[in-house]
Amino acid sequence: MRSSEKISRASRPHRILSTVHLAHLRLRDFRNYQRLDANFPPGFHVLLGDNAQGKTNILEAIYLMATLRSFRGVGSAQMIRHGQRGYFVGGKVIGQSEHEIKMFWSARERNLTLDARPVKKLGDYLGTLRTVVFCTEDLQLVKGTGRTRRRFLDLLLSQTQPGYLALLQRYMHAVRSRNALLKQFSPDPRLLDSFSDELVKLGNDIITHRRELIPKLSPLARLAYRRISNDAEELRIAYAPSVKTDFTVELAQVRERERRFRATLIGPHRDDLQLLLNEKSSAQFGSEGQKRTLAVALKMAQAEYLTGIHGSPPVLLIDDVMGELDVKRRSGLLPLLERARETSGQVFMTCTEENWPRELSRDLQRWEVKGGSLQQIG
Numbered sequence: 001m002r003s004s005e006k007i008s009r010a011s012r013p014h015r016i017l018s019t020v021h022l023a024h025l026r027l028r029d030f031r032n033y034q035r036l037d038a039n040f041p042p043g044f045h046v047l048l049g050d051n052a053q054g055k056t057n058i059l060e061a062i063y064l065m066a067t068l069r070s071f072r073g074v075g076s077a078q079m080i081r082h083g084q085r086g087y088f089v090g091g092k093v094i095g096q097s098e099h100e101i102k103m104f105w106s107a108r109e110r111n112l113t114l115d116a117r118p119v120k121k122l123g124d125y126l127g128t129l130r131t132v133v134f135c136t137e138d139l140q141l142v143k144g145t146g147r148t149r150r151r152f153l154d155l156l157l158s159q160t161q162p163g164y165l166a167l168l169q170r171y172m173h174a175v176r177s178r179n180a181l182l183k184q185f186s187p188d189p190r191l192l193d194s195f196s197d198e199l200v201k202l203g204n205d206i207i208t209h210r211r212e213l214i215p216k217l218s219p220l221a222r223l224a225y226r227r228i229s230n231d232a233e234e235l236r237i238a239y240a241p242s243v244k245t246d247f248t249v250e251l252a253q254v255r256e257r258e259r260r261f262r263a264t265l266i267g268p269h270r271d272d273l274q275l276l277l278n279e280k281s282s283a284q285f286g287s288e289g290q291k292r293t294l295a296v297a298l299k300m301a302q303a304e305y306l307t308g309i310h311g312s313p314p315v316l317l318i319d320d321v322m323g324e325l326d327v328k329r330r331s332g333l334l335p336l337l338e339r340a341r342e343t344s345g346q347v348f349m350t351c352t353e354e355n356w357p358r359e360l361s362r363d364l365q366r367w368e369v370k371g372g373s374l375q376q377i378g
């Protein structure tokens, strides 16, 4: 008995140890939560409740800890509980080691600490908790502007390449400085040249990262799309870079136009992704259902990619998406959830009583969300 237990443990100890989960969540004056302290073991958590009770707010807080952004695309001021001065979001993350995150935000004071030390470099912090969110806003990946798709790429690269965020920040700084120079009445040509050199050097690094990522992401998204849809289309993601071959040459070619527009007109800040179904633009020709499926497929690809790179799955945050997909389509998500289960990963999923996926009834930890409080259902 004891020896067989030893063997089965020994065959997969590393995977279990390295899977990262959010063990504790603490909220103060965040959205409609005055105070919340909850312990979450690894596994599958279903947050049940009527509309406007605070289910999405919990996912928003977890995502905020992971990425320092809201997936609703709002600023921090909106997340402060009405009538209060600031919010606190904190938690304990357990993986190979244990980490304590504390985040406070008010109009006057911002404070982020990891293990009681102020965070200096965001690039170092961002790997502490990795999440992938599935939410209604994902549809903007297909329907929205290139900016949404660039953000998707940038988040994924920040989650996998240690220096990427710092590189991106330096590049965006270079764009802003160059734009400011172009806005002057007659910009000093030598200064403009040196700003252009900096832009090209940083920009080319970003382009290289994106160019390498997309061929790895595309097959994962294609597979995910096939699993979710029963349609025959093939998905392909293609990089649509603003710079076609040589940044320096192309920048020189647009110099006259830049003088008129007084802004930097080419570079990775203008990149896009093409989402093609049977080689046709999904934004232009896809049906609503296809667009929704595609958005979910992109997020599944993100999760698969992160799992492959880090050897452990990200924490999955699934907001109402299961209710939106029909039963056939949502069964395509099951392999991802099954994998999370096998690797002792963690999933948080919100549902209302009517639309919760009964096919997932095994091993669920159910919570009731009601008017800004959270209670485990026995």
Ligand SMILES: Nc1ncnc2c1ncn2[C@@H]1O[C@H](COP(=O)(O)OP(=O)(O)O)[C@@H](O)[C@H]1O
Residues within 6 Å of the ligand: 030, 031, 032, 033, 049, 050, 051, 052, 053, 054, 055, 056, 057, 058, 078, 079, 080, 081, 082, 350, 369
């Ligand atoms: N800054 C805020 N302060 C207080 N309450 C808020 C704030 N922002 C949103 N709410 C409240 O949170 C509730 C919506 O929470 P949400 O998590 O989106 O609900 P759902 O359970 O439908 O996902 C609403 O009652 C809304 O009034």
Ligand SMILES: [Mg+2]
Residues within 6 Å of the ligand: 055, 056, 057, 319, 320, 350
């Ligand atoms: Mg909601």
